Amino acid sequence: MVDFTVVICTYNGMNRLPQLLDPLISQHIPYHFSWEILIVDNNSTDQTASIIQQYQSQYNAIVQIHYAFESRQGIVFARKRGIQLAKGELIGFLDDDNLPTQNWVINAYNFAQSHPQAGAYGSHIEAEYAVNPPPHFERIACFLAIINRGENPFRYDQLERWLMPPGAGLVIRKTAWLNSVPSQLTFTGVQAKSLANKGEDIEALSYIRQQGWEIWHNPNMKITHQIPAERLQKPYLMKLTRSIGLSRYPTRMLQRSVWQKSSFSVAHFCYDLYKLLVHYFRYRTLIQTDLVTQCEQQFLLYSLLSPFYHWHQRFAKVVQKAVFYTKKIIMMTAS
Numbered sequence: 001m002v003d004f005t006v007v008i009c010t011y012n013g014m015n016r017l018p019q020l021l022d023p024l025i026s027q028h029i030p031y032h033f034s035w036e037i038l039i040v041d042n043n044s045t046d047q048t049a050s051i052i053q054q055y056q057s058q059y060n061a062i063v064q065i066h067y068a069f070e071s072r073q074g075i076v077f078a079r080k081r082g083i084q085l086a087k088g089e090l091i092g093f094l095d096d097d098n099l100p101t102q103n104w105v106i107n108a109y110n111f112a113q114s115h116p117q118a119g120a121y122g123s124h125i126e127a128e129y130a131v132n133p134p135p136h137f138e139r140i141a142c143f144l145a146i147i148n149r150g151e152n153p154f155r156y157d158q159l160e161r162w163l164m165p166p167g168a169g170l171v172i173r174k175t176a177w178l179n180s181v182p183s184q185l186t187f188t189g190v191q192a193k194s195l196a197n198k199g200e201d202i203e204a205l206s207y208i209r210q211q212g213w214e215i216w217h218n219p220n221m222k223i224t225h226q227i228p229a230e231r232l233q234k235p236y237l238m239k240l241t242r243s244i245g246l247s248r249y250p251t252r253m254l255q256r257s258v259w260q261k262s263s264f265s266v267a268h269f270c271y272d273l274y275k276l277l278v279h280y281f282r283y284r285t286l287i288q289t290d291l292v293t294q295c296e297q298q299f300l301l302y303s304l305l306s307p308f309y310h311w312h313q314r315f316a317k318v319v320q321k322a323v324f325y326t327k328k329i330i331m332m333t334a335s
Helices: 017-025 048-059 075-085 104-114 174-180 200-210 234-246 248-252 258-283 291-334
Strands: 004-010 035-041 064-069 090-095 098-100 118-129 171-173 214-227
Touching: 004 017, 004 075, 004 104, 017 035, 017 048, 017 098, 035 048, 035 075, 048 064, 064 075, 075 090, 075 174, 075 200, 090 098, 090 104, 090 174, 104 118, 104 171, 104 214, 118 174, 118 200, 171 174, 174 200, 200 214, 200 248, 234 248, 234 291, 248 258, 248 291, 258 291
Parallel strands: 004 035, 004 090, 035 064, 118 214
Antiparallel strands: 090 171, 098 214, 118 171
């Protein structure tokens, strides 16, 4: 019987994994507690597998370290693989750039015992920046999964309906996931070929909450998120905020019925337009020079455009299918 499984999803993480595994292996664990580490290699092309083998040979007497390979690129595929293979009912997700405190595992386990209706709960996440972030960065830090929401636990729907914890440092009950989350999800994570693909955490957690499970924040689970210099540069931040903005329409519609979608689309459009105008008049003197202000504007603008983007994508697919079947019918008729 395994009490807790830590799932680490990694892509080309040979240089990052040792910084995570060292504090993870030295967790303060009671003698009666059974836990495991499962590392999901998401189609790496470096020496990630060799690094994991070294840790297995050296530390398996302390904690069982398992390796799994997932060839489909995308964080959702890696997480699903981890959930399938995890032996614990409680599964804690850490990215390969997350550094947990030495009591992260036991605090995660204890929270589940005191909150039996919690289907998932997130961590308090501090940042370790490789370089100084731009001025006023705290206004957009949440886009990089920097989550500091106080020292008291709370249920997310009591704070804001659509707010959810990020996947980094997230703990889920395996039963809640298997009984709630469908096998095919809309989002798989940001990819070069699909900019509007950033909503995987919200989507999965929305399904869990729809089944009556609670989503919580546990401030006693503390991790540090390492932020490399390139993630603080303008190209990365602008692309990230555009992606999150474009993904807002489908994430907003997740819990809406068909008949609700039209009215809520209009309401969200008006709200997004209002927010964009307020932001412009408040920061118009900084838009040309301040990076954080530019990122906020991108997020608000692409949130406004999100429904049109997704309607266009859906219409384009319908047209492609219509053209395909029309050509097929013409060819059959001609023959």
